[in-house]
Amino acid sequence: MPVPHTPPPIADEVTLARYPFLPQASEWIRGMALRHSINLDELLDGSWMDKARQRARLRLIDTVQSKEGVQVSGGDIHTEEGRIVEAFSFYYARLVVCASEDERLVARWAQAEAARAEQLLMLDAVNLPLVANTYVTELRLKESVAVPTMAASPSTPLRQRRQGTSDLWQIGLSDFIEICPKITGQRWRLPNADVEGGWVTLHNERQYASSAKLARLLRERIKAAVEADALEKMAEINTDLAVRLAEPVGMVRNLMASKASEAISLVGADETDWPPCMQKIVAELATGVNVNHFGRLFLASMASTLALPEESCVNFFRGAPDFSEGTTTYQVQHVYQHGYTPSGCGKLKINHNCPVLPGDNRTCDQSWMDHPLKYIRATQRWKRLTRPKAEPAPEANNSEKVNNTSDIVGDANK
Secondary structure, three states: OOOOOOOOOOOOHHHHHHOOOOOOHHHHHHHHHHHOOOOHHHHHHOHHHHHHHHHHHHHHHHHHHOOOOOOOOOOOOOOHHHHHHHHHHHHHHHHHHHHHOOHHHHHHHHHHHHHHHHHHHHHOOOOHHHHHHHHOOOEEEEEOOOOOOOOOOOOOOHHHOOOOOOOEEEEEHHHHHHHHHHOOOHHHOHHHOEEEOOEEEEOOEOOEOHHHHHHHHHHHHHHHHHHHHHHHHHOOOOHHHHHHOHHHHHHHHHHHHHHHHHHHOOOOOOHHHOOHHHHHHHHHHHOOOOOOHHHHHHHHHHHHHOOOOHHHHHHHOOOOOOOOHHHHHHHHHHHHHHOOOOOOHHHHHHOOOOOOOOOOOOOOOOOOOOOHHHHHHHHHHHHHHHOOOOOOOOOOHHHHHHHOOHHHHHHHOO
């Protein structure tokens, strides 16, 4: 189900500054740039845009380092200067991620901005319907037995709004089916949903209000829109602009590399033995990418087969945007107890978890290479053959288990 072609109009400048990714915000930001003579040179190097660039750097740092995404707190958007800082900091951050030419960073940034929006929308009863109708085709308020207990307008600070908790939202079945596969948790599975007449009711729970559930669904649509917009604009980055943005791009890339190294060093195994697919998933989870279910199950089954400690496997998932200690521990224990077999290369490619293209990796290019465990066996065999004779061989432990996986690999490829 596509997003609405004609989003509802939003005139309030505070709302547009709070959600600068909205399609309704583009025209307002262009008008503000004309009024205040803000061009590309001013945004990149001008002294007046110093605060916007500083706020953008914080947005980018939060993108990599914060599990909650970009922090909500920014400037005072109830002033003209605060609105300028918030709006143009978003634009500057987008320029940086586009200049990086790193689609993984673009996805992580979109996820972080969407997570920030979710936090805001959970508190923003006034603007929730406007934002929802921007990204959801079929939406209706089934009932609302309580309303904000004080007069509220879109410009009212969120901290000053007292909201009712009895709003009960319904979303169209088509929208629900399209969005929910990207969200983990049993409540988001269609067999567990309350469906009637083509509508899914988002029931209030004790610690999860209907409005919060709607905000969670919107997060996925916002992420997709922000990511698609950035990928489209990535093609517009020329060499001159890339050079001018080299410093902030380098800063973000270094943060990403550091985060990935931290994840890989969680276990004592030599990460150079791991296949590229495993390293890709570990690195993506460490930087907050919402890896799909197939990729998560593959990583857990690989960790189990390699006899990595369950705690180390759980640690791989700590950077995931929906990480839950209890849920992840339970699911990892289930994989370890039932001895799941890691999937082969064919299934990894079909499910978009193989990062290797022909010519990228000599081992992966071999005609017999059809399973990640074969990759590990080949890598370890090569190390043994090339190891200086005086150097003692390491203890077998995990390697021994990997070298005895021929039957497992054969089963996986049937």
